[in-house]
Amino acid sequence: MNDAPEPLLRARNLVKEFATGGAGLFGRSARFRAVDDVSLEVRTGETLALVGESGSGKSTTARLIARLLDTTGGSIEFAGREVHRLSGKALHAFRGEVQVIFQDPYSSLNPKHSVERIVTAPLVYQRRRIPGGARDFTKELMERVGLNPDHSARFPSQFSGGQAQRIGIARALAVGPKLIIADEAVSALDVSVQAQVINLLRGLQEEEGFSYLFIAHDLAVVRQIATRVAVMNGGRIVEEGERDQVFGAPRDEYTKKLLSAIPRINPEWDARRRENERARRAREQEAAL
Numbered sequence: 001m002n003d004a005p006e007p008l009l010r011a012r013n014l015v016k017e018f019a020t021g022g023a024g025l026f027g028r029s030a031r032f033r034a035v036d037d038v039s040l041e042v043r044t045g046e047t048l049a050l051v052g053e054s055g056s057g058k059s060t061t062a063r064l065i066a067r068l069l070d071t072t073g074g075s076i077e078f079a080g081r082e083v084h085r086l087s088g089k090a091l092h093a094f095r096g097e098v099q100v101i102f103q104d105p106y107s108s109l110n111p112k113h114s115v116e117r118i119v120t121a122p123l124v125y126q127r128r129r130i131p132g133g134a135r136d137f138t139k140e141l142m143e144r145v146g147l148n149p150d151h152s153a154r155f156p157s158q159f160s161g162g163q164a165q166r167i168g169i170a171r172a173l174a175v176g177p178k179l180i181i182a183d184e185a186v187s188a189l190d191v192s193v194q195a196q197v198i199n200l201l202r203g204l205q206e207e208e209g210f211s212y213l214f215i216a217h218d219l220a221v222v223r224q225i226a227t228r229v230a231v232m233n234g235g236r237i238v239e240e241g242e243r244d245q246v247f248g249a250p251r252d253e254y255t256k257k258l259l260s261a262i263p264r265i266n267p268e269w270d271a272r273r274r275e276n277e278r279a280r281r282a283r284e285q286e287a288a289l
């Protein structure tokens with residue numbers, strides 16, 4: 001018997017095709033399959049990282065799951081119900097349970113809106129009461145994401161990239177989602193700022209118990225946050241497993257290639273590699289004497 005809890009999200013055999021604009025067989029328009037038979041699960045409170053090179057289909061998969069795109073095929077179950085065909089009010093309600101943080105905070109935050117308006121927008125969209133009023137609610141969320149609550153009337157351009165991304169995180173938190181999709185959410189940030197934002201994301205998850213679908217091409221980042229990792233190549237998932245298994249003993253050739261492309265993937269291996277290197281040099285020097 002399997003005692004594992006039901007996953008929060010279960011996507012089965014997802015397919016997404018886009019029209020390419022060219023002509024296909026029998027005069028039909030040609031289609032490009034960006035997501036090809038993708039199945040994945042995200043459990044409550046965990047972080048599933050979706051990794052792969054540019055164009056492998058990560059963002060399209062995320063957008064299908066967030067219901068920002070319609071599927072060509074397959075099914076999506078979320079919190080025990082099918083959501084891939086939802087529309088109208090039911091889709092609206094689903095949007096309150098899944099939030100997305102995008103790569104570029106400046107383009108995903110309305111430059112003409114204050115932080116207060118941005119952060120409360122999901123609640124307004126959901127027609128929910130703002131607990132304690134917009135001002136205090138915003139200040140509280142700003143504090144939680146490490147922003148100065150006195151800056152709630154400021155506009156996105158008045159913040160640094162890392163701070164602007166924190167506004168995006170506050171907005172995602174506003175509705176109390178069950179799943180947050182972070183689509184290359186730290187990729188545009190400097191490495192030191194990246195580490196701070198990753199710490200913030202991890203801390204918030206510990207407090208709130210929500211799940212992340214964390215999309216990134218940078219495996220060094222993924223290593224810091226993932227519980228499990230799914231590797232995409234050419235629209236398909238080629239490997240999926242616990243983080244340490246995928247990083248430590250990858251089974252798939254493509255995963256091995258991806259891993260070998262990042263420097264210092266594992267500090268322990270790196271220390272061992274440097275130690276071996278030192279020993280080799282010492283032997284060579286001895287031999288030369």
Ligand SMILES: Nc1ncnc2c1ncn2[C@@H]1O[C@H](COP(=O)(O)OP(=O)(O)OP(=O)(O)O)[C@@H](O)[C@H]1O
Binds near residue numbers: 019052053058217
């Ligand atoms: N709206 C669209 N119309 C046509 N093709 C699309 C569309 N969106 C994505 N694609 C194509 O689907 C493929 C997968 O794109 P996707 O953005 O999902 O990849 P990705 O792994 O997230 O890469 P990146 O990190 O560069 O965004 C790419 O070849 C892309 O050009």
